Each structure stands twice: as structure tokens, then as C-alpha cells.
Amino acid sequence: MKKRTQAKWNEDLIMNQSYTGRRFHIPEKFDIPTSSLPDEWQRKTKAELPEVSELQVVRHVVRLSQMNHGVDVGEYPLGSCTMKYNPKVNERIAKFSGFSNMHPNAPESAMQGTIEVIYRLQEAIKLITGLPGVTVQPAAGAQGEYVGLLIARNYFAKKGEMNRMKIMVPDSAHGTNPASAAMAGFKVVEIPSNHDGFVDMDALKAALDDSIAVFMITNPNTLGLFEPNILEISKLVHEAGALMYLDGANYNGIVGMLKPGDMGFDIMHLNMHKTFSGPHGGGGPGCGPVAVAQKLEPFLPYPLATYTEDSDYYHFDFERPDSIGRVHTYFGNFGIILRTLAFLYRNGGPGIRDMCKSAVLNANYLMYKFQSIKGFSVPFAKGVPRKHEFVASPLNLMRETGVNAGDIAKAILDYGIHSPTVYFPLIVKEALMIEPTEAETKFSLDRISEAFQEISDLAYSDPEIVKHAPYLTGRSRLDEFNLAKNPILSERQKQNQ
Ligand SMILES: Cc1ncc(COP(=O)(O)O)c(C=O)c1O
Structure with missing residues (x-):
């Protein structure tokens, strides 16, 4: 099968390309009046910036980008992270000068269009989730x-139920769930999965008491499985006086098909960069809206965008005495809010439903293909269709050839395909979590499965070759252990070694 060779530029640091006095074009005279900063704010030493031409910068950045992989370059089946294609029209809309030049300190009357976009997204998310309160302020799913958990905390504090200081989280959960719980001041109670990968109902019942504030679940879960007992779980959790939280990172598997509010969820977050095609930043800027049930609405962060029909006026509501406060500067990452709304309006309800169906069909097609790759299996819930993703395990291949999931994840890079998410969820040994998304064609899905098939064949015939892959990427294997233990984070640090 055809492999893809990545560019290998021996690219130097931009600082090393610097030449004293070299400049971009600078206008000879600025007509903007200068004003000087107070003395204590002024630099005492010269800023160490590269002195380079515009062309040098362009070439440098393009060369670096060519040594990287992105969804615009090749397939990107990264489970749970949902690296879907971001239609370019979103970018055009985000550049509209009426939005991009808007100063966030402008008076409300001058930014009616901006507030309207935020308001409309809030309303769209209410409709999609079936939950009547929404903030679009958080910058990512994890935030x-x-x-969401701070809202739960304040809700119970207001009710005088300070005994509720624990969050229940299934053992298949993403690491951010227990981390967020701990940051919000809760203790974490782990609920085991049963042999099918679903919530162990006996363990859940045993752990439920009046110290529990929230049951936090990802549904579909990180195995791509839809939790069949979700209505019963909601009932039990609510009977115990606790709240239901949905981690919506896997929303691509159900969006448009059913509403989390109807499943009994009181709080959920969505990841716009996973479900509605916002670009994935390196940890941001993203958008992780939170939707809540009526009783939790007063605790949402301020400001919320509101609309008064009589005066046809959009307004930011800061008068929210029970609010947990502001969680982002100004109103959140507006560029992502705008891209999301553009994506939603372009697809409409039927389009979003089709998107979800295609994502699920693609994942199941690929899972079916993976089941016949020698040395691979798909653990848990045999015969149960997955939603948007599945987790394959090359455990047998590792036992028979010594090639592990990490080696396979490296070898796949030589095909110009990004690695799946590896070694997660923790309940699967040698996990390769695969999510093709709705954007891939059957041709690409076949390409992905054929590439894994070839790697498996090679592992059985000549495992050493796979153990040293990749060969065609800009960089091959890095010394991950030393990089993590002794990171060199600056050129100066490198020179001082
Ligand atoms: C299941 C799950 N929950 C939460 C998160 C955190 O989301 P974000 O990356 O938007 O912070 C992720 C991210 O991959 C995830 O997969």
C-alpha cells in the first residue's frame, strides 16, 4: 500500500536566522501619537527578538508546518478527540471584519451583532441538548x-447540603473528569465497569448515599458504547438527591438523535472543537459550553447574552447574584462561537442528524474491518454496535510478536495517517482508540484499515521493522522518557548543558 513521505526540513531556530538590522517593512512615520508608559513598566533590557524579513518568517513557518500532521493533510482517527474536518467557510465567516474588528470594550449598542451571535448559539444549544440554561464562556471541555462542577457545588451550598462532597466517576472516564472534580474541591469515587464496559450497577448502588453530589459520566463512553441503563442510573442518582453530569466529549455519537435533558442530565459540557467543527488549538482557544437544568440556571457564569423582543435589543446580563462568576475574559472565545454557529446554521437539524449517523456508520464499518486483522480484537460488549468510536486492542499481536500498541501508533505515521489515541481508556490493555468521524470517505476508511492490516502482517513477518518505525516522517522516534524527565525548554538551556 502506498505510504506517504513527510517533508524533512533541517530547520534552524528563527533566532539563528536573525541578522542585525534586517526588518519587515516599517512605515517611515507613524501618525499615531506616542505616549510613554510609567517608568516601572518599561523594559530595562532590549527584547531578544529575531531580526528577519517577512519572507524568512513565511518560509520558516511553512517548513515547520510541513513536518507536522493535520486533518488537512491526511486521515486523523484520534479517538475521543474527534479531529473532524473544519470546513473552510467557517474561517471566512470568522474573518468578517464586522466581527473580527469588534473591540470587546465597545458599548453594547455598537456590538449588537456580536451579542446576537452569542445569544443565538446559547439558544441553539438549549434546543439541541434539551437543557434550558447555557453559557458559552468556558474555553475548552475541561474548563x-x-x-459545571462549580455550579453543582454552589447549588448544594445554597441548599445547605455541604455533606455532598463526592463525585462518582466510572473507571472508563477521561482523566480530566477526576481532575476537574478535585479542582472544584470534591473527592472522587471511582465506579468500576462491568464485563461489557458499562457502569456496574451494583457498585453504583452501593456507592450512592447522601455524600454524593454528582454522577459524572461520558455517554457514549470512551469505548464508544452507549450506556443502556442511563435512565435507571438517572433515576437512582436523583432519588439519592444527587445531580447527573454528562461529559459531552463524545457527543458526536448521539447529537441530534436524542437530548441529554431527556436522559435525565442536569449538567453537561460540549466541546465545540469536537462536535461542531471549531478548530482544535493546542489546548485552546476552544469553546466548551455548559448547559444546565432550570434549577441550576442561576449559578451559570455571567454575563449571559439576553434578548428583549419589544425593543429588539441584545444585552449582556451581569445581574446574576448566585452566579459562580466570570470564567473567561470578556465573553469567551468569540471566534469559535461564531464558527460553531456558522456550522450549525449551515447544517440545520437534519444535517446535524446526518452528520451523527455518518460518524456512527464510519466507526462501525472500521470496527468491522479491524475485527479481522490478525492479532487485533475489539474488547468488551461483543456484537454491540459502537457509536462514534471504538477501541481495538492488539494484545495478541503483542504477545505473539513483541510489537505493542505504541509501535503500531508510530508505524501508522508512515502511511500519512495520524495515530489513534493510545493506552486509553485504561480498562483496555494495549488500547488503540479509533474515531474516523463523519468526514472520511469509504476510500479513506479502507485505507486506514489496510494500513493497520499491513502493519500486522509486517509484525508477524519482521517485528523489528515495526519496532523502529516511523521511517518517513520529519522526525522518527524521540527519547520520550528523557524528554519527559529532563525537558529542554529553551535554546539557552540547551547551550548551557
Ligand atoms: C471524554 C473526554 N472528556 C473531556 C475531554 C477534555 O476536553 P478538552 O480537550 O476540550 O478540554 C476530552 C478530551 O479529549 C475527552 O476525550
Whole structure:
């Protein structure tokens, strides 16, 4: 099968390309009046910036980008992280000068369009989730979790139920769930999965008491399985006086098909960069809206965008005495809010439903293919269709050839395909978590499965070759242990070694 060779530029640091006095174009005279900063704010030493031409910068950045992989370059089946294609029209809309030049300190009357976009997204998310309160302020899914749990905390504090200081989290959960719970001041109670990968109901019942504030679950879970007992779980959790939290990172598997509010969820976060095609930043800027049930609405962060029909006026509501406060500067990452709304309006309800169906069909097609790759299996819930993703395990292949999931994840890079998420969820040995998304064609899905098939064949015939892959990427294997233990984070540090 055809492999893809990545560019290998021996690219030097931009600082090393610097030449004293070299400049971009600078206008000879600025007509902007200068004003000087107070003395204590002024630099005492010269800023160490590269002195380079515009062309040098462009070439440098393009060369670096060519040594990287992105969804615009090749397939990107990264489970749970949902690296879907971001239609370019979103970018055009985000550049509209009426939005991009808007100063966030402008008076409300001058930013009616901006507030309207935020308001409309809040309303769209209410409709999609079936939950009547929404903030679009958090900058990522993980921050959404933290915000959702702070809301729960303040809700119970207001009710005088300070005994509720524990969050129940299934053992298949993403690491951010227990981390957010701990940051919000809760203790974490881990609930084991049963042999099918679903919540162990006996363990859940045993752990439920009046110290529990929230049951936090990802549904579909990180195995791509939809929790069949979700209505019963909601009932039990509510009977115990606790709240239901949905981690919506896997929302691509159900969006448009059913509403989390109807499943009994009181709080959920969504990841716009996973479900509605916002770009994934390196940890941001993203958007992780939080949607809540009526009783939790007063605790949402301020400001919320509101609309008064009589005066046809959009407004930021800061008068929210029970609010947990602001969680982002200004109103959140507006560029992502705008891209999300553009994506939603372009697809409409039927389009979003089709998107979800295609994502699920693609994942199941690929899972079916993976089941016949020698040395691979798909653990848990045999015969149960997955939603948007599945987790394959090359455990037998590792036992028979010595090639492990990490080696396979490296070898796949030589095909110009990004690695799946590896070694997660923790309940699967040698996990390769695969999510093709709705954007891939059957041709690409076949390409992905054929590439894994070839790697398996090679592992059985010549495992050493796989153990040293990749060969065609800009960089091959890095010394991950030393990089983590003794990171060199600056050129100066490198020179001082
Ligand atoms: C299941 C799950 N929950 C939460 C998160 C955190 O989301 P974010 O990356 O938007 O902070 C992720 C991220 O991959 C995830 O997969």
C-alpha cells in the first residue's frame, strides 16, 4: 500500500536566522501619537527578538508546518478527540471584519451583532441538548467540566447540603473528569465497569448515599458504547438527591438523535472543537459550553447574552447574584462561537442528524474491518454496535510478536495517517482508540484499515521493522522518557548543558 513521505526540513531556530538590522517593512512615520508608559513598566533590557524579513518568517513557518500532521493533510482517527474536518467557510465567516474588528470594550449598542451571535448559539444549544440554561464562556471541555462542577457545588451550598462532597466517576472516564472534580474541591469515587464496559450497577448502588453530589459520566463512553441503563442510573442518582453530569466529549455519537435533558442530565459540557467543527488549538482557544437544568440556571457564569423582543435589543446580563462568576475574559472565545454557529446554521437539524449517523456508520464499518486483522480484537460488549468510536486492542499481536500498541501508533505515521489515541481508556490493555468521524470517505476508511492490516502482517513477518518505525516522517522516534524527565525548554538551556 502506498505510504506517504513527510517533508524533512533541517530547520534552524528563527533566532539563528536573525541578522542585525534586517526588518519587515516599517512605515517611515507613524501618525499615531506616542505616549510613554510609567517608568516601572518599561523594559530595562532590549527584547531578544529575531531580526528577519517577512519572507524568512513565511518560509520558516511553512517548513515547520510541513513536518507536522493535520486533518488537512491526511486521515486523523484520534479517538475521543474527534479531529473532524473544519470546513473552510467557517474561517471566512470568522474573518468578517464586522466581527473580527469588534473591540470587546465597545458599548453594547455598537456590538449588537456580536451579542446576537452569542445569544443565538446559547439558544441553539438549549434546543439541541434539551437543557434550558447555557453559557458559552468556558474555553475548552475541561474548563466546562470545572465550571459545571462549580455550579453543582454552589447549588448544594445554597441548599445547605455541604455533606455532598463526592463525585462518582466510572473507571472508563477521561482523566480530566477526576481532575476537574478535585479542582472544584470534591473527592472522587471511582465506579468500576462491568464485563461489557458499562457502569456496574451494583457498585453504583452501593456507592450512592447522601455524600454524593454528582454522577459524572461520558455517554457514549470512551469505548464508544452507549450506556443502556442511563435512565435507571438517572433515576437512582436523583432519588439519592444527587445531580447527573454528562461529559459531552463524545457527543458526536448521539447529537441530534436524542437530548441529554431527556436522559435525565442536569449538567453537561460540549466541546465545540469536537462536535461542531471549531478548530482544535493546542489546548485552546476552544469553546466548551455548559448547559444546565432550570434549577441550576442561576449559578451559570455571567454575563449571559439576553434578548428583549419589544425593543429588539441584545444585552449582556451581569445581574446574576448566585452566579459562580466570570470564567473567561470578556465573553469567551468569540471566534469559535461564531464558527460553531456558522456550522450549525449551515447544517440545520437534519444535517446535524446526518452528520451523527455518518460518524456512527464510519466507526462501525472500521470496527468491522479491524475485527479481522490478525492479532487485533475489539474488547468488551461483543456484537454491540459502537457509536462514534471504538477501541481495538492488539494484545495478541503483542504477545505473539513483541510489537505493542505504541509501535503500531508510530508505524501508522508512515502511511500519512495520524495515530489513534493510545493506552486509553485504561480498562483496555494495549488500547488503540479509533474515531474516523463523519468526514472520511469509504476510500479513506479502507485505507486506514489496510494500513493497520499491513502493519500486522509486517509484525508477524519482521517485528523489528515495526519496532523502529516511523521511517518517513520529519522526525522518527524521540527519547520520550528523557524528554519527559529532563525537558529542554529553551535554546539557552540547551547551550548551557
Ligand atoms: C471524554 C473526554 N472528556 C473531556 C475531554 C477534555 O476536553 P478538552 O480537550 O476540550 O478540554 C476530552 C478530551 O479529549 C475527552 O476525550
